[in-house]
Amino acid sequence: MKTYQLTGIGNAVVDVISQADDSFLELMGIEKGIMQLIEQERGEVLYASMEGRVQTPGGSVANTIAGAGALGLDSAFIGRVHDDALGRFYADAMNEDGVDFVNPPVPGGELPTSRSMIFVSPDGERSMNTYLGISSELSSEDVSEDVAGNSQIMFLEGYLFDKEKGKAAFLEAARNCHKGGGKAGIAISDPFCVERHRVDFLLLIENELDFVIGNEAEIKSLFETDDLEEALAKTAEICPLVVCTRSGDGVTVLNGDARIDVPVEKVIPVDATGAGDQFAAGFLYGMATGRDYETCARIGNVCAREVISHIGPRPEANMLELLRGKGLL
Ligand SMILES: OC[C@H]1O[C@H](O)[C@H](O)[C@@H]1O
Secondary structure, eight states, rough: OOOSSSEEEOOOOEEEEEEEHHHHHHHTOOOSSSSSEEOOHHHHHHHOOOTTTTEEEEEEHHHHHHHHHHHTTTTTEEEEOBBBOOOOOHHHHHHHHEEEOOSBBOOOOOOOOHHHHHHEEEOOOOOEEEEEEGGGGGGGSSHHHHHHHBSOOOOEEEGGGHHHHHHHEEEEEHHHHHTTEEEEEEEEHHHHHHHHHHHHHHHHHHHSSEEEEEEEHHHHHEEEOOOHHHHHHHHHOOOEEEHHHHEEGGGGETTTEEEEEEOOOOOOOOOOOTHHHHHHHEEEEHHHHHOOHHHHHHHHHHHHHHHTTSSSSSOOOHHHHHHHHOOOO
16 A cells, blocks of 8 residues: 555535626625635526636645645545546546545536636635535545555545534544554634534544644634634644644744744735645645754745745646745755
8 A cells, every 4th residue: 555645635626717806706796705605506607707717626625735746745635526527627637736536536426526616806815606516525435544544644624524424534534544653634724614613623633633724713713712822822732733824924833832933925916725725735745754843834835925926726836946946945
C-alpha cells in the first residue's frame, strides 16, 4: 500500500466562475462574500445567468490537496462524484494534477456531481452558491482504512460535518490515521456549520485531532465569543496546534504555550476564492516536510497570495519556483 504524505476528505465540487457586480448579486438575491447552499433548480437559474463562465475543479479541502500536490507532496483526495460528465471531469482533473482521486465516480443513484456557482465581484470578493448533490453523502464506506492508515497527515473538511455519516467517517478516518502513526486535523470551513454542530465539533477537536485550521470567524464561533484572544486560548486548551488566518492581519499559530504571529502583505485580490485553502496547502506542505511553524505559515501566505492574484481556486504559477525565489525552500 502506498504511503501518502497528505490525504484530504472533503466535498468534491466543480466550480463555475464568472464575474458580476454587486447590483447583479442583489438582483439575483445572492448574499455577498459567503458560501450559500442552494437547490438544483436555483443552480440552473444561476448557471444560465453567468456570462463568460469558467469551469474548474474546486471544493475547499480538495483545493488544498491539489495545491499541496502541486508542491510535490504525495497526496490523495477522498470525495464523492457521480459518474456523470462533471464527475468524470473532476476525477480526471485531480488525477492529472498528480493527486490520487481514491474513489472512482459513483454510478447509478439520482444525485449528480456537486457544483458551485461562484460570482467574483470587482473588489475580488467571491459569493459561492453551492448545490451539494452527491458529495455530501460521503460516509465511512468511502474512507478506506488502508488509505487513512497510510496517511502521514489527514485533513478533514468541516463542511462534511453537517451529516451524521460525515461525522462518523471523520472519526474513523482520524482514528485509522492515528493507528498508522499519522496526524489528523480539520479545516473548520464555516462558522454556520460550527453553529449547527458545536458540541460535536469541539468533541472531535478535543478527542481526535492534532491540529485545527480556521479563520477568525470560525475560531470565534467554536466558543460563541466575539473575543478572538479568548477563542484562541480556549481552542489551544483542547488542541495541540491551532492555526488562525486573520486576513490582512496575518496568521496566528498556537502550539502549546508557544505563539507565533506572522504578518501578511495586504493586497486587493482579483478573486478571493481558495485563499484559505491554498494557505492550508502551503502550511501542510511545510508540516509534511518538517519545517518549523513560522516557515509553514510563511509558505502558506505565499500560496494564498498567489491564488488570489487570478481567477480560480488553485495555483497557476510554479509554486516551488515562487517559494524558492522567496527563500522559503
Ligand atoms: O474554498 C473555496 C471552495 O469552496 C467551495 O466549496 C468551492 O468549491 C470553492 O472552490
